[in-house]
Amino acid sequence: MLLRSGILTSSDGDAVALENATAGSGIVLVCEHASRLLPASAGDLGLSPEALSSHIAWDPGALAIARSLSEKLDGVLLHQRFSRLIYDCNRPPESPAAMPEKSEVYEIPGNRELSPAERYARTAALYIPFHDRVSDEISRLQGEGQRPVIVTIHTFTPVYFGNPREVEIGILHDADSRLADAMLDAAADSPFRVERNSPYGPEDGVTHTLRLHALPQGFANVMIEVRNDLVRDDAEVEVVSSHLADLISEALKRVA
Amino acid sequence: MLLRSGILTSSDGDAVALENATAGSGIVLVCEHASRLLPASAGDLGLSPEALSSHIAWDPGALAIARSLSEKLDGVLLHQRFSRLIYDCNRPPESPAAMPEKSEVYEIPGNRELSPAERYARTAALYIPFHDRVSDEISRLQGEGQRPVIVTIHTFTPVYFGNPREVEIGILHDADSRLADAMLDAAADSPFRVERNSPYGPEDGVTHTLRLHALPQGFANVMIEVRNDLVRDDAEVEVVSSHLADLISEALKRVA
Known part of the structure; x- marks a missing residue:
C-alpha cells in the first residue's frame, strides 16, 4: 500500500x-473549504451528522459564491474537493489547525x-497536490501574459462559540493590503456591513x-x-456575488 | 515560477x-542524511565551509556504509541527494528540526x-518525493512477493556539545523492537561498543x-x-559494514 x-x-x-480553465482575466479564485465530502477511507471521523454538515466541515455557500464570481469576473476557479476536517488546505502542516483535534465546540475523534x-x-494526498495545482495554474496564466490576481473565498458561521457576529462581509489581507484597501474604499456605500480583517485576520493564520x-x-x-446566513440559496448567492464582483472590479481599476 | x-x-x-534496484532480499536501506550537497538556490545558507562539511549538514560515512550493506545484504538503497540543512527527511514538516534554525552549536542563518x-x-520538493519514493519501492517489493525489512543508516559525531561519546554503534528502535532486540543479542560479543537507543532514541524524534x-x-x-570517526575511509567502512551485515543477517534469522 x-x-x-x-x-x-x-x-x-x-x-x-479546476473550473473555467479558459478564463482570461488573470483572476484566480481559490476555495480551500468548498466541500464537506469525506474520502471513503475517513469514515465519519467519529462525528455526528450535524457536525459533518456544519461549518467545521466546510464553508457553506463558498463554492457557490466562487463559481458565480468565476463567471462574472472571467476568472479561473480552483477548489479542494474534500472536507477541511481531513486536511485544512488553508493551513501549513506545522499548524495544529491543519488536522484539528477540535474545531469550535466539536471534538474530532478521528483526528486525535x-x-x-x-x-x-493527508499532507501528501490533499495539501501538496492542492497548492501544486494552484501554483501550476498561476504559472500558466503568467506564461500566457496574464497578470494573476489571487482571491480566496470563504464563509463564516453567524454564531461562533454562542456569540452572534455582526459583520457580514470581511475583507482580509496580510502584508499586502492594496486590493483589500481598494475594495474597502469601494464598499463605502455597501448595503452590507463590510469590515477589514474580520471576523478573522492574518494573526489567526487564515x-x-x-x-x-x-x-x-x-x-x-x-x-x-x-457570513453564511447571507448565502442560503441561489438568489442570495447572486446578490452577494454581484456585489463582490462590483467591489473587486472597481478595486482592480484602482490597483492596476 | x-x-x-x-x-x-x-x-x-x-x-x-535509488541504487541496487534489482536486489532481492526485501531489505530496504534508507539514508536520509547521505549528502551535504546544497541545491544551487540555497547558496551557503550563511554558513562557513567548516559548518557546511560538518555533521550538521550530513552524516559523514553513512552513505558508504549503506552502499556496502546494500551489496552485502542484497538490499535496495534509497538516499536523499541533498543536505538535511535544507530539509531533514527524517523529520515531519511540523517538527522544528525539519528546517532547523540551529543545529548543535551552529546557527543556520538561511533557515531563520x-x-x-x-x-x-522545501517540503514539496524534498520531503514528499523522498518518502513517496521509499513508499513506492516498498510497495513494489511487496508486489513481487518480497517481505520488506526497513533499515535506516546514520552516523553521529564523536563529540557533541563538547562532550565525547563512548558508544560506537547505536541500535535504535521505536515501538517495534524485534529486529533491534535480535541484533543486540547477536552483538553480545561485538568488538564495538554497541548500545540500545543511543546516542539518540525515539524520544528525540529520530x-x-x-x-x-x-x-x-x-x-x-x-x-x-x-560513530563517524569509525568510518573515515573505505577500509574502516568495510570493517563496520561487514560487522553490521553479520548482525542484521543473524538477527533476521531469529526474527523471521
Whole structure:
C-alpha cells in the first residue's frame, strides 16, 4: 500500500478541481473549504451528522459564491474537493489547525493523536497536490501574459462559540493590503456591513494561501469572508456575488 | 515560477536516488542524511565551509556504509541527494528540526524565519518525493512477493556539545523492537561498543522514517547509528559494514 494512497482511492477522485480553465482575466479564485465530502477511507471521523454538515466541515455557500464570481469576473476557479476536517488546505502542516483535534465546540475523534504515517498521507494526498495545482495554474496564466490576481473565498458561521457576529462581509489581507484597501474604499456605500480583517485576520493564520501564492510574487490579492446566513440559496448567492464582483472590479481599476 | 521549483532546478537533479534496484532480499536501506550537497538556490545558507562539511549538514560515512550493506545484504538503497540543512527527511514538516534554525552549536542563518512559501517549497520538493519514493519501492517489493525489512543508516559525531561519546554503534528502535532486540543479542560479543537507543532514541524524534514506512505495516525494522570517526575511509567502512551485515543477517534469522 502506498503511503499516501490510503487516503484517496480511485473512487474518491482527485483532490483538486479546476473550473473555467479558459478564463482570461488573470483572476484566480481559490476555495480551500468548498466541500464537506469525506474520502471513503475517513469514515465519519467519529462525528455526528450535524457536525459533518456544519461549518467545521466546510464553508457553506463558498463554492457557490466562487463559481458565480468565476463567471462574472472571467476568472479561473480552483477548489479542494474534500472536507477541511481531513486536511485544512488553508493551513501549513506545522499548524495544529491543519488536522484539528477540535474545531469550535466539536471534538474530532478521528483526528486525535494521528500517527506520523496518517499525517504524512493527508499532507501528501490533499495539501501538496492542492497548492501544486494552484501554483501550476498561476504559472500558466503568467506564461500566457496574464497578470494573476489571487482571491480566496470563504464563509463564516453567524454564531461562533454562542456569540452572534455582526459583520457580514470581511475583507482580509496580510502584508499586502492594496486590493483589500481598494475594495474597502469601494464598499463605502455597501448595503452590507463590510469590515477589514474580520471576523478573522492574518494573526489567526487564515492568510496561508495568500502567503503561498500571492505575497512572494507581489500579486494583488485578497481573502473574502461572507457570513453564511447571507448565502442560503441561489438568489442570495447572486446578490452577494454581484456585489463582490462590483467591489473587486472597481478595486482592480484602482490597483492596476 | 512554480512554488516548489524554486528549490530544485533541472541542473540540481532529483531529490532521491535509488541504487541496487534489482536486489532481492526485501531489505530496504534508507539514508536520509547521505549528502551535504546544497541545491544551487540555497547558496551557503550563511554558513562557513567548516559548518557546511560538518555533521550538521550530513552524516559523514553513512552513505558508504549503506552502499556496502546494500551489496552485502542484497538490499535496495534509497538516499536523499541533498543536505538535511535544507530539509531533514527524517523529520515531519511540523517538527522544528525539519528546517532547523540551529543545529548543535551552529546557527543556520538561511533557515531563520522561513516564509510559508519557502517551507512549502522545501517540503514539496524534498520531503514528499523522498518518502513517496521509499513508499513506492516498498510497495513494489511487496508486489513481487518480497517481505520488506526497513533499515535506516546514520552516523553521529564523536563529540557533541563538547562532550565525547563512548558508544560506537547505536541500535535504535521505536515501538517495534524485534529486529533491534535480535541484533543486540547477536552483538553480545561485538568488538564495538554497541548500545540500545543511543546516542539518540525515539524520544528525540529520530524514528520518523520507521514510523512512516515500517510500524504501520508491521515490517521488521531498525535504525543504525555509527560513530563517524569509525568510518573515515573505505577500509574502516568495510570493517563496520561487514560487522553490521553479520548482525542484521543473524538477527533476521531469529526474527523471521
